[in-house]
Amino acid sequence: MEAANLSTERFEEHRGHLRAVAYRILGSLSEAEDAVQEAWIKAARADVSEVENLAGWLTTVVSRLCLDLLRSRKSRREDSLDERPSEPAVRLFRRTDPEAEMVMADSVGLALLVVMEALSPVERLAFVLHDLFAVPFADIAPIVGRSPETTQRIASRARRRVRDQSEPGGADRLRRFRAVDAFMRAARDGEFETLLSMLDPDASYRPDEAARLLGAGSEMFGARTIAEEFSGAGHWTRAVLLDGEVGVVLAPRGKLRLVLTLSFKDEKIAAIEAVAEPGRLAALELRVP
Known part of the structure; x- marks a missing residue:
């Protein structure tokens, strides 16, 4: 043949x-x-x-x-x-717009993709x-x-x-993802008290120069100041995985403009960094869970 x-x-x-x-x-x-x-x-x-x-x-x-x-x-x-x-x-x-990635992620289930990050490649x-x-x-x-x-x-x-979700890292990652997702929902809905409750009292916010020029604000310190600034904001944002850790992207109409990286102290958000510098964005890898 x-x-x-x-x-x-x-x-x-x-x-x-x-x-x-x-x-x-x-x-x-x-x-x-x-x-x-x-x-x-x-x-x-x-x-x-x-x-x-x-x-x-x-x-x-x-x-x-x-x-x-x-x-x-x-x-x-x-x-x-x-x-x-x-x-x-x-x-x-x-090469893939964030909006398409988000639609694909929704078809799978956000929590499932977050938890699967804890599995080995063969698993x-x-x-x-x-x-x-x-x-x-x-x-x-x-x-x-x-x-x-x-x-x-x-x-x-x-x-x-x-x-x-009991394996090391899996439950913590899922918990952080849900916390960040809830934080951004509260921001969009203007729920100041919810935002305040999720921030460490000594939380910090630091944008890079490109983020400042984009209108992402300036350095801020303290939960109340940050909560006031975020309340009513956060439209076009989505919680994502950034190199296996939880973060946020701002992608209006599928065009990536800004990335937020977050760190935690205990169960509270302790630090937020806004990244918009084109060179840094071009080198980033994002996975929407």
Whole structure:
């Protein structure tokens, strides 16, 4: 039988599904689109004449690429622990407008994506493929390099971690995400007392020069001062994950203008930094949970 290459039309029939799989594994729309595009490049060169289940075969291809990206991301984070940068280690995925990312995130569930940040790459992939897309363990096993039985145990462990959110980092991250999301909702609704209750008494707010020129205010200190300034503001904002930590983006009509990074003291917001300098924004990576 002669070799048969995959046509663009046949691949496009599966692009939506592959994009959904990649997004749920990676939690980033731009990375997901990169993975799907790379899958197309690999698939276009392959002989698919004997592929009986094209959707399953393509899912395997894109899943392997996603696993490599997750492992690379984890390695970069571990390498960065010793670098101790002077500025917040925040990155924003480019090429995808934040509004599209937010719509995609809503289709998955914000809390789920936040909690999945605590999973290892193999756990995340096994959980997503089996629990969200009903891929059999026998098909997942070759992707993660485990037996079907071990893969089932990995997915079960991931499911427990997602369900109880008790693993180190997972529950704290979800709690901070919900706190930031509630803070920005209170800001938009002008709920001064709610804002005040969520801020540490000695909280600080510091914008960079570009943020000041954008109208993001100047340095402020003290919970009451910051709450007064934020009350009635915060439109076009959304809570996000910034390099695995919780932050906020200002993206009117999908155009990124400003990023807020937040730090906590106990359960209170202790510091807010506004970043709008184009060079810093261009180097940022954002994942909307």
